Amino acid sequence: MLAVTLAAALRASLLGGGQIDYDEGVYWQSLRALAAGGALFTSVYSSQPPAFLLLLLPGHLVSGGALVADRLTVLVLALAGIAAAGRTAGLLAGRWAGVLAAALVAADPLFFRQSVTLQAEGPAVALALVALAAAAEARHRGGGPALPFSVAAGAALSLAVLTKLLAVAAAPALLVLLAWPAPGSRGLSRVGGAAAGGVAVAAVVLLPFVHAWPELWRQVVGLHLGARALPLGGLDAQTVALEVPIAVLGAAGCAVAARRAPLLAATGAAWVAAAVLLLALQHPLWPHHAVVVTAPLALLGGGLAVVVPGRVAAIACLAVLAASVLPASLVRDQQVPASSEARVTAALRAGIAPHDLVVTDDQFAAALAGRSVPPPLVDTSLVRVRSGDLTADDAEAITDRPQVDGVLLASGRLAALPGFRAWVGERFPDAVDLGGGRTLYLRPAND
Numbered sequence: 001m002l003a004v005t006l007a008a009a010l011r012a013s014l015l016g017g018g019q020i021d022y023d024e025g026v027y028w029q030s031l032r033a034l035a036a037g038g039a040l041f042t043s044v045y046s047s048q049p050p051a052f053l054l055l056l057l058p059g060h061l062v063s064g065g066a067l068v069a070d071r072l073t074v075l076v077l078a079l080a081g082i083a084a085a086g087r088t089a090g091l092l093a094g095r096w097a098g099v100l101a102a103a104l105v106a107a108d109p110l111f112f113r114q115s116v117t118l119q120a121e122g123p124a125v126a127l128a129l130v131a132l133a134a135a136a137e138a139r140h141r142g143g144g145p146a147l148p149f150s151v152a153a154g155a156a157l158s159l160a161v162l163t164k165l166l167a168v169a170a171a172p173a174l175l176v177l178l179a180w181p182a183p184g185s186r187g188l189s190r191v192g193g194a195a196a197g198g199v200a201v202a203a204v205v206l207l208p209f210v211h212a213w214p215e216l217w218r219q220v221v222g223l224h225l226g227a228r229a230l231p232l233g234g235l236d237a238q239t240v241a242l243e244v245p246i247a248v249l250g251a252a253g254c255a256v257a258a259r260r261a262p263l264l265a266a267t268g269a270a271w272v273a274a275a276v277l278l279l280a281l282q283h284p285l286w287p288h289h290a291v292v293v294t295a296p297l298a299l300l301g302g303g304l305a306v307v308v309p310g311r312v313a314a315i316a317c318l319a320v321l322a323a324s325v326l327p328a329s330l331v332r333d334q335q336v337p338a339s340s341e342a343r344v345t346a347a348l349r350a351g352i353a354p355h356d357l358v359v360t361d362d363q364f365a366a367a368l369a370g371r372s373v374p375p376p377l378v379d380t381s382l383v384r385v386r387s388g389d390l391t392a393d394d395a396e397a398i399t400d401r402p403q404v405d406g407v408l409l410a411s412g413r414l415a416a417l418p419g420f421r422a423w424v425g426e427r428f429p430d431a432v433d434l435g436g437g438r439t440l441y442l443r444p445a446n447d
Contacts, residue, residue: 001082001083001086001099001102002099002317002321003082003083003086003099003102003103003105003106003317003321004079004082004083004102004106006106006321006324007078007079007082007106007115007324008075008079010112010324010325010328011075011078011112011115011116011328013332014071014116014328014331014332014335015068015071015072015075015116016067016068017332017335018335018336018337018338018340018341019335019336019364020113020116020117020118020331020334020335020336021117021118021119021288022364022381022411023117023118023119023381024067024117024118024119024364025362025363025364025365025366025367026363026378026379026381027052027053027056027070027118027119028067028070028118028363028364028367029363029366029367029372029373029378030044030045030046030053030378030379031053031056031057031060031065031070032065032367032372033372033373033375033378034053034057034060035057035060035061035065036372038375039212040053040054040209040212041209041212041215041216041219042211042212042215043375043376044375044376044378045219045375045376045377045378045379046219046220046378046379047219047220047223047224047379047381047383047384048120048163048164048220049161049162049163049164049165049205049216049220050162050205050206050209050216051159051162051163051205052120052123052124052162052163052164054205055073055077055123055163056070056073056074056118058073059072059073065367067118067367070118071116071117071118073123074114074115074116074117074118074119074122074123075115075116077122077123077126077127078111078114078115078116078122078123078126079115080126080129080130081105081111081122081125081126081127081128081129081130081295082102082105082106082126082129083102083133084126084129084130084132084133085098085101085102085104085105085129085132085133085295085298085299085302086098086099086101086102086105086302087133087136087137088101088129088132088133088136088264088267088299089101089102089264089299089302089303091136091137091139091140092136092261092263092264092267093257093260093261093264093302093303093305093306094261094305094306096305096306096308096310096313096314096317097257097261097264097302097303097304097305097306098302099302099305099313099314099317100301100302100304100305100313100316100317100320101298101299101300101301101302102302103317103320103321104246104249104298104299104301104302104320105129105295105298105299106320106321106324107298107320107321107323107324107327108243108246108291108294108295108298108327109239109242109243109246109326109327109330110239110242110243110287110288110290110291110294111125111291111294111295111298112324112327112328112331113288113327113330113331113334114288114291116331117288117331119288120163120164121164121166121288121289121291121292122291123160123163123164124160124161124163124164124166124167124292125160125164125167125170125291125292125295126160127156127157127159127160127163127167128156128157128160128167128169128170128271128295129295129299130156130160131152131153131154131155131156131157131160131170131174132153132170132173132174132177132267132299134149134150134152134153134156135149135150135153135174135177135178135190135194136177137149138150138153138178138190138193139177139178139180139182139190142182142183146189146190146193147189147190147193148193150178150189150190150191150192150193150194150197151193151194151196151197151200152197153174153177153178153193153194153197154174154193154194154195154196154197154198154199154201155197155198155200155201156197157170157171157174157194157198158197158198158199158200158201158202158205159201159205162201162202162205162206165220165221166275166278166282166289166292167292168274168278169271169274169275169277169278169292169293170271170274170275170296171274172270172271172273172274173267173268173270173271173274173296174194175191175270176263176266176267176270177263177267178190178191178194179191180263180266222389223383223384223387223389224383226387226388226389227283227284227383227386227387227389228283230283230284230383230386230387232284232382232383232386233283233284233285233286234284234285235285235287235290236287239287239290242327242330243290243294246294246297246298246301247294247297249297249298249300249301249304250268250272250296250297250298250299250300250301251297251300252301252304253268253300253301253302253303253304254268254269254272254300254303256303256304256306256307257300257303257306260303260306260307261303261306264299264300264302264303265300265303267299268296268297268299268300268303269300271296271299272293272296272297272300275292275293275296276293278292279292279293284383304316338368341364341365341368343434343435344362344365344369344408344410344434344438344440345365345368345369346369347432347434347440348365348366348369348371348406348408348440349369349370349371351405351406351432351440351442352369352371352405352406352442353405354370354371356371356403356404356405357371357372357373357374357401357403357404357405358371358372358373358404358405358406358407358408359373359374359377359395359398359399359404359406359407359408359414360373360380360407360408360409360410360414361380361408361409361410361411361412361413361414361415362408362410362411362438363378363380365408365410366408374398374399374401374403374404376394376398377390377395377398380395380413380414381413382413382416385413385414385416385417386416390417391417392417392418392419392420392423395414395417395420396420396423399424399427400427405442405443406428406440406441406442406443407424407428407440407441408438408439408440408441409421409424409438409439409441410434410436410437410438410439412437424441425441427441427443428441428442428443429441429444430442430443430444430445
């Protein structure tokens, strides 16, 4: 498929680039900790459901911990999501609707960014799109073949939700697709098959953590509930402006499909409505969360193809794919150049032994230097700090462990813990000023 091929080509050069988002360092260090034998939710902290890191871990292990491999897994899932969007719209509204939907998903600036960024939103949305494609396939095939596709649809959505909870917004859309009457199979049997697939995947993913369920709930759900009152986050003007075209095309596609391809309109609208409601309740809300609504809007945009000649639809698809160059350029501009991290990584390599640990709020720089952080401190986000999920006493107790050779304060997150910088200065008195507000504190040589 042209959309998938071009999407892969535009993204390939971004996989090995610099940091795109703070979360990338968090998840890179989380994977390093798991690869070293740490246990998720007990020793390795995680604010995301377990499937996200579990999906990334095989590639991480095979590659020896390379960031490019971690991002490649995210990209492969995104490409599957693009193909799935095309298949869903194609089955529900015709060939050109499928091609246009795939092109719009591939070109969506938010989905583009999340397809090369080490974050959970892109994989979760891609898996939700795969779930819809499986459900559409179940309807299309009917009869006996419908059941395995229904099971696959439920399994894919369950995996999506266990990757990022926001993916639950796709559940109403999946229900619409499965329950909508179709010749050759019963909606109830399709829904039942999906439910069975979802339960099976949930069991496979969650049962190995049964001993850690209280911590899993506290870290994945409790953290976010406790952070709802924080004055953090929000959608920035650039993100909103970039997504206006997708919103307009999605609304127009929905209006057209409502008359010519009603099931596509109902499916996409159900996802969009649930996603908007979820984002209205979500706090703190970050720009990358909005991909949960822009992806179904792009899917709906495919509905525009049902009212234009095939030649016009083909030209429109090519134009949309050409427009993908813009988000590629934006992501490249957002990546932090490796040269800006050179002084920090050199200092970490010189001051921290390879098998020792460093406490830091710049996890990406530590991983870039080949150094790991204590598993409970892979995530030192402002949400953890300001919500009280991570206290100064907690950070000091972990930092005081003998395996910790130094502390890099770089982003202001750990420094926001009351008294922590002063405490670090006393315990790690050898300070190295690295510029830009970054300081590496080391233990005395005789300790």
